Amino acid sequence: MTEVKSDIEIARAARKKPIQEIGGKLxxxxxxxxxxxxxxxxxxxxxxxETRSRPDGKLILVTAINPTPAGEGKTTTTVGLGDGLNRIGKKAVICIREASLGPCFGVKxxxxxxxxxQxxxxxxxxxxxxxxFHAITAAHNLLSALIDNHIYWGNELEIDTRRIVWRRVMDMNDRALREIVCSLGGPANGFPREAGFDITVASEVMAILCLSKDLKDLENRLGDIVVAYRRDKSPVFARDLKADGAMAVLLKDAMQPNLVQTLENxxxxxxxxxxxxxxxGCNSVVAxxxxxKLADYVxxxxxxxxxxxxxxFFDIKCRKAGLKPAAAVIVATVRAMKMNGGVKKEDLGTEDIDAVRRGCANLGRHIENVKQFGVPAVVAINHFHSDTPAEIEAMKAFVATLGEEAIVCRHWAEGSSGIEELARKVAALAESGMSQFAPIYPDAMPLFDKVDTVVKRIYRGTEAIADKAIRDQLHAWEQAGYGHLPVCIAKTQYSFSTDPTLRGAPTGHVVPIREVRLSAGAGFVVAICGEIMTMPGLPRSPSSERIFLNERGYIEGLF
Incomplete structure (x- = not known):
């Protein structure tokens, strides 16, 4: 059997072209x-x-089933599809997110x-x-420092130190910093209070940068951040601290999209x-x-x-940016179907057609959900060498019962030549004019009803529930003019429910809202369900233990 190279070995052997040549293609x-x-x-x-008056190309979304430890390969498929579209003669660009250092040294x-x-x-x-990410971290923490500095110098804004909602951030997994006490050390260091850290990718500044259209929009949104409340519950904004201008300065270069290339240039x-x-959870609107404006397909x-x-993506990013996706790809694997069908990770190499069929319920739910938004979809079966023809056929047959098509993709091993069939199907869907995209709830719907709509239509739960205090908070935000905002539900990624162990396609579950947060600058209301951490911890054996410089000075261990 031919030795399989690691991702980093393949990447290191890439024949990259000067970035000016890549830009020239666009x-x-x-x-x-x-x-x-x-x-x-x-x-x-x-x-x-200068490009804003140009017509738009076709937008293609790549999404996936609920993630499993078996791996689905959503980013790999996104990159492969972009290469595949270029291979069949289409002018295509890939748009993905930047990586956080936390997961990089943690699990992923x-x-x-x-x-x-790649x-x-x-x-x-x-x-x-x-x-x-460093610029975002700096801008966020500048605002944190300005809050405590304002309190130290007399607190003219009458901030209630018990009601400061703006935390600090760093781009690393560190559970020890989730809850802290700051400003210790006597009068010279300020007024002690409880605080904490989130990971940088959870910062509202990150969300703001990714939803802003330009620098002026960025500065306005930064000024809209609610950092604290007074004793009378009235909000204190970042612009009240005169923080928005300096934060925008720190983010000036970070607002500009980064151009790189795939292995196929x-x-x-x-x-x-x-x-x-x-x-x-999406890359920036500006990118x-x-x-x-630069390509026929994105x-x-x-x-x-x-x-x-x-x-x-549909209810927040597309709604706010006026985007109209032309087609969607739902990534799934035989291995993930088997895990959803009850097979343990160590047994995934053994053929089990019945488990594949059982696990397909999860895939079917995602197909139905994407279609609710009026976007035509195709399933990409990300191929693994352990997949058997019978297992693949079971997946294809299931998808066909829903009136859709599943296509086997071998881009991981073969590059663009292994994903040509999917590229042709996606191009045909995008050009068909079938997309009738619309969000699943209107702006005018009350905030709690928006959450309940997502719970019932997407998660297939019976209802969302919340204490009176949470409902009152949502109503107060509506009265303050935030009722038109979309909702951003924070729950486990592993299940349609709030129980990460409940795989497949559960129904009839209740989704409790534990906490709500107003992201006034980003422009959405967060509803936190279950045990969601905004500062992750490291696993017992983090990836960092296997990342090092070899004797030639090359990085090893980044998969």
Missing amino acids: GIPAEHLLPYGHDKAKISAEFIA GGAAGGGYA VVPMEDINLHFTGD NPALVHGGPFANIAH TTTAL VTEAGFGADLGAEK
Whole structure:
């Protein structure tokens, strides 16, 4: 058996082209590329502004079933499909999120695709890249510092220190920082209070950057951030602290999308990375809208399964940015079907057609959900070498019963040649005019009813429930003018329910809302359900233990 190279070995062997040549494929003049080395660059705000009058290409969403430990390969399929569309003669761009250092050193080990469907330079993209996340961290923590500084110097705004809702962030998994006490050390250091850290990708600043249309929109949204409340419950905004201008300055370069390339030298924009739980889990609006002006097809992805990622992509990002997706791809694997059908991870290499059929209920639910938004869909079966013909046929037959098509994709092992069939199907769907996209609830619907609608229509639960205090808070936000905002539901990604162990396609469950948060700058209301952590912890054996520099100075262990 031929030795299989690791992702990082494949990426290191890539024959990259100068980034100016990649930009040239999209008609971006070299003077509008701000290079970070030879193989990555930012696209200037001036050039982006010049493209706004151009017509849009077709937007393709890649989503997936609920993630399992078996792996689904959503990003890999996104990259592979972009390469596949270019292979069949289409002008296509890939738009994906940047990787967080937390998961990189925690569980995942990397997030730039895999096998022969990757974006490069893989090491840079997974580590510091162009510094966007550091800029977001700095801007967020500047606001944190200004809050405590304002209180120290007399608290003219009358902030109630018990009601400060703005925490601090860092881009690393560190459970010890979830809850802290700050300003200890006597009068010189301020007034002690409870505080805490979230991971940078959970920051509202991250969500704001990814939903802003330009620098002016960014500064306005930053000013709208609610940082605290007074004793009379009236909000204190970031602009009250005169923080919005300086925060925008720190984020000026981070607002510009990052251009890189795939292993096959096709253009990819890698920009932004909000959590798919606490935020909307999509790459930036400015990257997506720019790509639509530069290519005939834009392939993008949404975080986690379609119940979280696709729903938020449709109901938040598309609603706010005026995007109209032309088609969707739902990624699934035989291995994941077997896990949903009750097979243990260590037994996935053994053929089990009945388990595949049982597990297909999860896939079927996601197909039905995507179709609720009026977007035509196709299933991509991300192929693993252990898949048997009978198992693949069982998946195909199930999808056919729903009137859809499942296509086997071998892009991980073969690159674009292994995903041509899917590329042709997606292009046909996108050009068919079948998409009748619409969000599943109107802006005018009350906030709690929006949550309840998602629970019933997407999660197939009986209802959302919440204490009176939470309902009163939602009503107060409606009275304050925030009732038109979409809702962002934070729950486990592993199940349609709030129980991560409940796989398949459960029905009849109740979804309790534990907490609600107003992200006034980003423009959505977060409903937290179950035990969702905004600062993850590291596992017993984190990926960092296997990441190192070898004797030649090369990075090893980033998958």
